[in-house]
Structure formats: C-alpha cells, structure tokens
Amino acid sequence: MNHSGAGSNDVGAVEVTKDRNGIGLVVLRNHRGASARVSLHGGQVLSWKWESGEELLFTSSKAIINPLKPLRAGIAICFPQFRNRGSLEHHGFARNKMWVIDQDPPPFPRDSSEKAYIDLLLKPSEDDLKIWPHSFELRLRVSLAGDGYLTMISRIRNVNSKPFSFSFAYHTYFSISDISEVRVEGLETLDYLDNLHNQERFTEQGDALTFESEVDRVYLDSSSTGVAVLDHEKKRTIVIRKEGLPDVVVWNPWEKKSKSIADLGDEEYKQMLCVDGAAIEKPITLKPGEEWTGRLELCVVPST
Numbered sequence: 001m002n003h004s005g006a007g008s009n010d011v012g013a014v015e016v017t018k019d020r021n022g023i024g025l026v027v028l029r030n031h032r033g034a035s036a037r038v039s040l041h042g043g044q045v046l047s048w049k050w051e052s053g054e055e056l057l058f059t060s061s062k063a064i065i066n067p068l069k070p071l072r073a074g075i076a077i078c079f080p081q082f083r084n085r086g087s088l089e090h091h092g093f094a095r096n097k098m099w100v101i102d103q104d105p106p107p108f109p110r111d112s113s114e115k116a117y118i119d120l121l122l123k124p125s126e127d128d129l130k131i132w133p134h135s136f137e138l139r140l141r142v143s144l145a146g147d148g149y150l151t152m153i154s155r156i157r158n159v160n161s162k163p164f165s166f167s168f169a170y171h172t173y174f175s176i177s178d179i180s181e182v183r184v185e186g187l188e189t190l191d192y193l194d195n196l197h198n199q200e201r202f203t204e205q206g207d208a209l210t211f212e213s214e215v216d217r218v219y220l221d222s223s224s225t226g227v228a229v230l231d232h233e234k235k236r237t238i239v240i241r242k243e244g245l246p247d248v249v250v251w252n253p254w255e256k257k258s259k260s261i262a263d264l265g266d267e268e269y270k271q272m273l274c275v276d277g278a279a280i281e282k283p284i285t286l287k288p289g290e291e292w293t294g295r296l297e298l299c300v301v302p303s304t
Contacts, residue, residue: 012116012144016101026101026142028116034148042095043120043140045075048150050300056238058173058272064263070095072263073173075152077140080132080166082249082280091171093131094138097122105139108153115151117143134164149299156294158286165285169249169278170296172240177233179252179270183208186227186240187248192219193281211273214254220281222248229275230303237303242277244294249276 012030019025024040030051037047048056059073070076070091081092102121122138129135139155152170176182185208193199195216204219208230227248229238240248251274253261258269277296284292 012146014116014118023098024101026118028118028142028144030116030144030146030148032146032148034144036142036144036150038118038120038142040099040101040120042070042097043077043099043122043142044070044073044095045142045150045152046071046073048074048298050148055175056298056300058175058268060264060268060272062263062265062268072261075173076171077138077154078167078169078171078276078278079138079154079156080134080136080164080168082167082169082278091169092167093128094122095171097125097128099140102139105141106155108141115143115145117141134158134162135160136164147299149297151298152296154294155291156284156286157291158288161288163285163287165283167278167280167283168245168294169276169280170245170294171249171276172274172296172298174229174238174273174275176229176231176271176273179211179273181231181233182273183210183230183232184227184250184273184275185209185230186225187219187222187250190219190222190248192217209250211252211254214257215250215252217250218278218280219248219250221246227275229273235303237301239299239301240275240277241297241299242295244292245277245279245296246282247278247280249274249278249280251276 015027017025026038028036032051034051035049038045057074063071063073076095078091079094099120099122102119105119120140137157141153143151187204188207190204227240253269258264259266
C-alpha cells in the first residue's frame with residue numbers, strides 16, 4: 001500500500017506488515033534511509049530512525065511484549081485521560097486498543113504529497129462506551145518527510161449528541177546518551193505543575209532544564225515555537241514543535257523510582273527522557289460535531 005502521495009520512488013514508501021504477535025505494523029521510509037514503525041496496537045510509534053540509522057526513540061529492554069498492554073517505548077497516544085487524572089485506566093484506553101487503517105480519511109489541511117504517511121482510525125467499542133459514554137472518531141496521521149521529520153496529527157471529532165471533555169498527550173520516550181549530558185531548552189519562565197510536590201505550581205527559573213534527580217512536571221502554556229532536547233554527547237538536538245497542545249510534560253524517573261517499574265531496567269533512566277506535547281491542565285471540550293486537532297513535529301539538528 002502506498003500512501004506517499006508523490007510516489008514511492010521519489011519520496012518514500014509505506015509497507016504494511018505484522019509484528020511477531022501478528023499485530024499490524026506500518027513501516028514508513030524515505031529515500032534517504034530514515035524510517036518509522038507504527039503499530040496498529042494503540043497507534044503507537046515504536047521506532048523513528050534518522051538517515052544514519054540511529055534510533056531516536058527509546059524502548060525499554062524490559063518492555064513487556066503483550067498484545068493487551070502498551071510497550072514502554074516510542075510515542076504512545078494518551079486519550080481521553082492523562083495518567084490518573086480521572087476514573088479511567090492510566091493514560092486512558094486509546095493506547096490499549098486495536099486501531100484500523102483509515103482508507104478514506106477526510107482531507108487534511110496540509111499537503112502530505114512530499115511525505116510517506118499512514119492514516120489510522122479509532123472508534124469506541126461497546127465496552128469503551130460503558131466506561132466512557134461518548135461517541136468519537138480519533139484519526140491519526142503519522143508521516144515521515146523527505147528530510148526525516150516525523151509528524152503526528154490527531155483529529156478528534158465528537159459524533160455524540162452531547163459535549164464531552166478529554167485530555168491528550170503524545171507520550172514520547174526519547175533515546176539519549178546519558179541523562180546527565182542532556183538539557184531541555186524552550187521552557188524558561190514558564191509555570192509548571194510539579195507532580196513530585198502534589199502538583200504545586202512553580203515558575204521555571206533556569207535558562208535550560210538539566211537533570212540531577214527525578215523530574216515529573218507539566219509545563220503550562222508553552223508556545224509552538226519549539227522545545228529543544230540537546231544531547232551533548234550525541235552532538236544532536238531534537239526540536240519539538242506543536243499545535244493545539246499547550247502543555248509540555250517532562251519526566252525522568254531517576255534511580256529509585258526506576259527500580260520500582262517492572263518494565264524498565266534499573267539503569268535505563270540514564271538512556272531515556274520523556275518530553276510530551278500535551279493538553280492536560282485545561283481539558284479540551286467538544287460540542288456535538290466539533291473537531292479538535294493536535295499536531296506534533298519532531299526533527300533532528302546536528303549540534304556541537
């Protein structure tokens with residue numbers, strides 16, 4: 001199946017296959033050798049490789065391979081709830097559901113003719129409606145551009161007869177050299193909720209966020225101009241741009257908490273950092289027929 005728009009020879013290719021559990025897997029490739037892998041389980045991006053072949057997303061060595069559970073890896077879709085901020089399961093149910101390939105999606109406002117892309121669709125099951133009684137359509141486009149940029153666009157439509165509210169996040173695990181060698185820029189002067197202090201509100205005082213202990217924060221009202229994850233040892237910067245996602249989650253469990261997480265190695269906190277584009281503090285409310293769009297774009301820039 002070719003979703004690349006301008007032809008697989010010029011731009012990239014889309015391959016639909018299956019993983020070792022028989023679950024649908026979509027592989028996107030561009031002509032320079034960059035690639036992304038997207039699972040139909042949860043609509044989760046499991047891998048994003050730069051043209052050099054370097055993996056940019058983290059996967060835990062203890063990730064539990066279970067068709068009924070999300071992997072601690074890549075980019076997970078958190079909907080309609082983030083973490084335990086509500087009565088639903090942790091991070092909501094979308095990441096635990098089987099999605100389908102959307103063969104006839106409504107037009108996207110931006111042209112994807114120079115990208116290899118796949119469109120996925122999630123609708124609630126009868127069981128979902130019992131625990132969250134709201135009819136919706138969640139469409140996800142994952143695209144890989146000729147320059148290797150990875151873009152995710154989610155569109156949520158209320159097909160219910162009454163309004164509903166939700167939270168959303170692209171829960172993104174970045175692969176890093178060492179947490180002590182990394183800093184995050186673009187969050188300076190922002191207010192944040194510190195989950196290590198009962199969600200107390202603070203203001204970021206530093207020019208850059210560095211890591212010397214556990215960090216678990218939700219930065220509020222960040223701009224779409226970009227957040228940057230600078231990895232000194234790898235000599236690269238990952239730039240995160242977003243639309244419709246006012247918040248940024250930054251999380252690293254550090255040593256003590258890592259040992260209590262069954263599907264994370266004791267020392268793996270050193271090789272991972274979560275930086276999520278999200279809409280958490282102020283839930284999104286959709287009236288019947290309304291649609292919300294959240295866009296995330298990731299790119300890599302060499303740095304010194």
